[in-house]
Amino acid sequence: MSKGTLRQILLLTDGCSNSGEDPVAIAALAKEEGMTVNVIGIVDNGDLGEQGISEVESIASAGGGISQIVYAKQLSQTVQMVTRKAMTQTIQGVVNKEISQILGEGKELEDLEPEKRGQLMEVVDELGETMDLDLLILVDTSASMKNKLPMVQEALIDLSVSLRSRTGNNNFALYSFPGKRKDVDKLIQWTPQFDSLSGAFKKMTISGITPTGPALQEAIRLVRKRMKKRGSDSDERFDLEEAGM
Secondary structure: OOOEEEEEEEEOOOOEEEEOOOHHHHHHHHHHHHOOEEEEEEOOOOOOHHHHHHHHHHHHHEEEEEEEEHHHHHHHHHHHHHHHHHHHHHHHHHHHHHHHHHHHHOOOOOOOOOOHHHHHHHHHHHHHHHHEEEEEEEEOOHHHHHHHHHHHHHHHHHHHHHHHOOOEEEEEEEEEEEEOOOOOOOEEEEEEEOOHHHHHHOOOOEOOOOHHHHHHHHHHHHHHHHHHHOOHHHOOOOHHHHHHO
């Protein structure tokens, strides 16, 4: 079975974008290119407001991912939950496409008889542990994020540790936005472990603007570049016949 690679962009932010392209439109482009955009809105002594919550939800929806509004102190468990849940959601979406091709347009996992559905859910669970994961993390470093960055760092370390139990390969990259001279700053290039995370956070520069759209656009470019480097054979696909269909 060709297990392929799951590609996620994880956006951690606490406010509305206020510079550059529409992040919702950019997230939709990411989805078209086989990437999932997940967004965690971080709340601390207050809330994001209706506009901020709407943007967080809209970016994730357009990017085929999951959104979550969370208090900073609960961030660690939320990052792990969103990453895992998005992996399952992405795989299930691929399974549903395969089912539509086999059974006809509009047919999904829920339309199968219980035995077949159970078999495929086992496949989904297995793929969640065995498919490779490329996770590009975008951290908002606008001024209001300053006091939340230590909790973001802790959450990402916990995420890296929690994913080590998977048999699939995990590769992470960490970028912050806005960058000093570009839309994003590279803090950690693609790596299987976040060993250098604490040092990377010391390099983060706080800024007043939040160019979420341009940051997502650059994230797409970076993931696309990695896809080309690894070759097209790493797309998510697998044969349902091997699952008993």
